Amino acid sequence: MDDILNYLVLAQAGINGYHLQRLASHCTAAELCQQPVSTLRQMGLTERQAIAIRQPDMRLVQQAESWLKQSPLHQLICYQDRLYPPLLKQTRQPPLVLFVAGNAALLSQPQIAIVGSRQPSPTGKQTAYQFAAELVRQGYVITSGMARGIDSCAHQGALSVEGPTIAVLGHGLSRIYPKSNQALAGQIMQQGALVSEYFPAVEARPAHFPQRNRIVAGLARGTLVVEAALKSGSLISAHLAVEANRDVFAIPGSIYHPQSAGCHALIQQGAKLTTCVADILEEWTFFAKSGLKQQQSEKNSTPDLFDDSLLANVGDEATAVDQIAERSGLSVADTTIALLQLELAGLVAVVPGGYIRVRST
Numbered sequence: 001m002d003d004i005l006n007y008l009v010l011a012q013a014g015i016n017g018y019h020l021q022r023l024a025s026h027c028t029a030a031e032l033c034q035q036p037v038s039t040l041r042q043m044g045l046t047e048r049q050a051i052a053i054r055q056p057d058m059r060l061v062q063q064a065e066s067w068l069k070q071s072p073l074h075q076l077i078c079y080q081d082r083l084y085p086p087l088l089k090q091t092r093q094p095p096l097v098l099f100v101a102g103n104a105a106l107l108s109q110p111q112i113a114i115v116g117s118r119q120p121s122p123t124g125k126q127t128a129y130q131f132a133a134e135l136v137r138q139g140y141v142i143t144s145g146m147a148r149g150i151d152s153c154a155h156q157g158a159l160s161v162e163g164p165t166i167a168v169l170g171h172g173l174s175r176i177y178p179k180s181n182q183a184l185a186g187q188i189m190q191q192g193a194l195v196s197e198y199f200p201a202v203e204a205r206p207a208h209f210p211q212r213n214r215i216v217a218g219l220a221r222g223t224l225v226v227e228a229a230l231k232s233g234s235l236i237s238a239h240l241a242v243e244a245n246r247d248v249f250a251i252p253g254s255i256y257h258p259q260s261a262g263c264h265a266l267i268q269q270g271a272k273l274t275t276c277v278a279d280i281l282e283e284w285t286f287f288a289k290s291g292l293k294q295q296q297s298e299k300n301s302t303p304d305l306f307d308d309s310l311l312a313n314v315g316d317e318a319t320a321v322d323q324i325a326e327r328s329g330l331s332v333a334d335t336t337i338a339l340l341q342l343e344l345a346g347l348v349a350v351v352p353g354g355y356i357r358v359r360s361t
Helices: 002-012 016-024 037-042 047-054 056-070 102-110 123-135 150-160 180-190 209-217 233-243 258-268 277-290 290-299 321-328 330-343
Strands: 076-077 097-102 110-117 141-144 165-168 193-196 223-224 246-249 348-351 354-356
Touching: 002 047, 002 056, 002 097, 016 193, 037 047, 037 348, 056 076, 076 102, 097 102, 097 180, 102 193, 102 223, 110 123, 110 150, 110 209, 110 233, 123 141, 123 150, 123 277, 141 150, 141 209, 150 165, 150 180, 165 209, 180 193, 209 233, 223 233, 223 258, 223 277, 233 246, 246 258, 246 354, 321 330, 321 354
Parallel strands: 110 141, 110 223, 141 165, 165 193, 223 246
Antiparallel strands: 076 097, 097 193, 348 354
16 A cells, blocks of 8 residues: 555656656655755756655545545556556556556557547437447447537447446546536446546546646557547547557538548548548557557657757747747647647646746755
């Protein structure tokens, strides 16, 4: 239990798997919790993180410990646990802990994420439902965010054939959002798993959902976008999937339907045009047989988001995203995703007018 306590203390301080990897050469999680603020600052942590480790919010920690005791289905998966999903560990900012209600072993099984609009068309709902059901029959776990619309339909499609599904939430597992999904959440917990990096009592907030999306994309081998507008969280998930060197599939629709515009943009950018489940399976079968996927991974040219060249273009004064993109030689879309990851790492911060560099001693 002491090990769990140390991880909870570090997690409430904003420490993630990237930080722990970087600090592993200095000390263990238990030793880290005992270091003075000055030493933690010298290790590269921010003042806020260092103070939060030495003066943790014990109410939050105790609530988490109490939640773990409430049910045998409640589990805490720490970064160095054997049950920690290996694909998520390969991402830029893996959570330090995952709160799980349900079958934690599913997190390491082959998954495909299905995401899309919160206000889908009837066709979009049917498509998400049917694709999820068929992918379950093909041996995949369906992963999504349990939002209204496409997410919910994907979970329901998996459950309809008694298949496993994982819901990654942008709030604590003691809270269900939206409330209309209370029954769905109960089904998922019994037949799959509810997952969150947030402490059980944490309420849903708008800023949590882009962070949640990185886990959805990070757990899955590929992401299928069913319907999405040009500016939507689903496109963030797709870009995060690309950044993690995962596949992106997009279902086309009418050129007159605004919820198809995001999918069409993804297809133009290289996502696989998908009209049936066979399109997904053929893609993976082809790469598996040819070995091209491995070669692609070895030659991956995705820009390193933590490269000094990007951070060098974020200074002490607020700098707009388009200026950072121009200076870095990246697209605005890639720069936005990079800045999100850097923000999660505590290396930059959002302020009025853009981003500033977070300096550490």
